[in-house]
Amino acid sequence: MKRLIQIMWQWVMHFWVPLAITVGMLSVAISFTIVLLVKQQSTVQIPNITIRTGAGIKYAEVGVLKRGEHLNILKRSHGWVQVRREDETTGWAPSWLLNRKTPVKYMGSLSEATVVLDPGHGGSDSGALSIDQKHFEKNYTLQLAQRVKTVLEKDYGTHVIMTRSTDHIVYLSKIPKIAEQKQADLFISFHFDSAPENNEASGYTAYYYNAGNGSKSLAQNINNVMKPAMPITNKGVEVGDFWVIHHNTVPAVLLENGYINSAKDFSYIRSAKYQKYIAKKVPMGLQNYLTQAAKSNQ
Missing domain, CATH: 3.40.630.40 (Zn-dependent exopeptidases)
Known part of the structure; x- marks a missing residue:
């Protein structure tokens, strides 16, 4: 009986412990990937956000974001983010407006x-x-x-x-x-x-x-x-x-x-x-x- 218990313990240590560690590490990796993906996506919550060719108001306008649009975030620079729209066009918008939930009274x-x-x-x-x-x-x-x-x-x-x-x-x-x-x-x-x-x-x-x-x-x-x-x-x-x-x-x-x-x-x-x-x-x-x-x- 004692020998059987030793054999079972060795089997658990040899197979299940590494498997548990692998599964744990995989779970952490998946969770981390999901967090990164969420951080790289954004949904526009207020209307009429202008997007520009660069990170700043001195750059030319290339479009206007609508409420409910889903965006992929490509880059970040000094409070601005470069986004890709659903039609694959890109532009830069202020992060504070993308993060805002209440409409702006005087948008400009x-x-x-x-x-x-x-x-x-x-x-x-x-x-x-x-x-x-x-x-x-x-x-x-x-x-x-x-x-x-x-x-x-x-x-x-x-x-x-x-x-x-x-x-x-x-x-x-x-x-x-x-x-x-x-x-x-x-x-x-x-x-x-x-x-x-x-x-x-x-x-x-x-x-x-x-x-x-x-x-x-x-x-x-x-x-x-x-x-x-x-x-x-x-x-x-x-x-x-x-x-x-x-x-x-x-x-x-x-x-x-x-x-x-x-x-x-x-x-x-x-x-x-x-x-x-x-x-x-x-x-x-x-x-x-x-x-x-x-x-x-x-």
Whole structure:
């Protein structure tokens, strides 16, 4: 009996253990293959996604994806994916739109864009102060940028990158590099101005530095949509030698959205209504700029 048990054990070890290991490894391989196949496929869940010849909004349009289309993903590059459609044609589309499940209210080139929002100051750098010295510029720039981010993402489907999302400092030398590293299409820095004396100045100003890379046109387009009903003086578009726009390689503007040490301006700066007004208008200006730029490139 003992001999029989030994023989059976040897048989199990010789045949069944290797077989079990093989089956286990095969199961893992099949599961891994299925996961890879799923990752390489996508079903379009929102309508009217433009596809282009390359990974970016500067490339020519080659078609429009419809809701329910099944795609094979071929390549990925900086947030864009190259896809093959059911008719075997190929093109590039933004991954954030392919992954989106809710329709975009204002579908357009801004939906395909990557936009960097820079809430000025932060952390140990408080920025300018209110008249009573109790309110810091850094807090209101973050509030405003977050409101703009919400509108861009929810209504336009834009891919938004924040230079900061909390109260911490981001050194000036690093800020322009974020737009370059992320291959952003646009850059907007939010600030609030301050005059040497309290209540000495008032108003909103859009600054640009590099006219040749589209920054001037971007500032003008944002300023144009601000004009009709701003509660504070619109001081227009000016050249400003600020580090974050001077050293930026993409179209970049810096918006001074009122004087924090002006009692009149600060009453608006701290109000949700004014912040929502800016948050509504900035995306409109960005969309107008991109539409204008696309026409000039045709």
